[in-house]
Amino acid sequence: MPLQQAVRVTEDDVILAHLMSERELELAIVFKVQQDTRNVGQNEIRRMLLYETRGGIYQRLIGPAGRIEWYRGTIDSPTFQKLKILPSEDWVDISRGTLTLADTAQRFATLNDLRVTMYPHHSENVDKYESNLDQFPITLILISTDFTGDYTIIDGVHHSIAAYRKYFLHSPTTFTPVSAYLGVCEYPCYWHAL
Numbered sequence: 001m002p003l004q005q006a007v008r009v010t011e012d013d014v015i016l017a018h019l020m021s022e023r024e025l026e027l028a029i030v031f032k033v034q035q036d037t038r039n040v041g042q043n044e045i046r047r048m049l050l051y052e053t054r055g056g057i058y059q060r061l062i063g064p065a066g067r068i069e070w071y072r073g074t075i076d077s078p079t080f081q082k083l084k085i086l087p088s089e090d091w092v093d094i095s096r097g098t099l100t101l102a103d104t105a106q107r108f109a110t111l112n113d114l115r116v117t118m119y120p121h122h123s124e125n126v127d128k129y130e131s132n133l134d135q136f137p138i139t140l141i142l143i144s145t146d147f148t149g150d151y152t153i154i155d156g157v158h159h160s161i162a163a164y165r166k167y168f169l170h171s172p173t174t175f176t177p178v179s180a181y182l183g184v185c186e187y188p189c190y191w192h193a194l
Contacts, residue, residue: 002075002076002078002079002147002148002151003071003073003074003075003079003147003180003182004073004074004075004076004177005073005074006071006072006073006147006182007071007072007073008069008070008071009070009071009072009181010037010070011068011070012037012043012046012047013037013070013072013181014070014141014181014183015043015046015047015050016035016037016046017072017139017141017181018050018054018141018155019046019049019050020139021139021141021155021156021159054155067185067186068143068183068184068185069183069184069185070181070182070183070184071181071182071184072179072180072181072182073179073180073182074177074178074179074180075140075151075177075178075180076175076177077167077175077177079151080101080160080163080164080167080175080178081101081102081164081168082100082101082102082150082151083100083101083140083142083151083152083153083160084099084100084101084150084151084152084153085099085100085101085104085152085153085157086099086152086153086154086157087099090119090122091104091157093118093119094107094108094119094122095107101153101160101161101164102164102168104157104161105160105161105164105165105168105169106169108122108123108126108161108165109165109169109170122158125158126158126161126162126165127162128158128162129158129159129161129162129163130162130163130165130166133162133163133166136159137176137179138156138159138160138163138178138179139156139178139179139180139181140153140155140156140159140160140178140179140180140181141153141154141155141156141180141181141183142154142180142181142182142183143182143183143184143185144182144183144184144185145184145185145186146184147182147184151180151182154183163178
């Protein structure tokens, strides 16, 4: 099973993890202190905040997917290298249609790749994460139709590209297992990178 040490978690746990990864979101700082996912009021506020900031992803991806079972665990090097990226116009363009983390990271490693230079905010974010990778460990939010199928990153793309460059492209170092939340649902829809 590619997701190792998997334990079942709630959607509220995933929402909290997602908000905590939004370092630029000032309001998320407040919720880092209040991490009680048993508090219904806090959960509703966090859900509202997430839908306000990332509603495009969650309304299109999670709503149509139906019931999702969430798990937390770690992924190893072979699984990490096979990750897919959420299909959006910019990532399709940068990855040249493959939507694989490996191809996308390779594009960022190639200086002056035209597709990457068309999206300077992505380059800035990837560079920022790579320079701070040791201080800010990766936590990914993934989705799939099962435990063994393709995992698609729905949060943590810049961080993943930065880690891929560090571990596999620049001066390769020993890979550290990556913390991940995985949503498993029955129906493939928009998010499922084929």
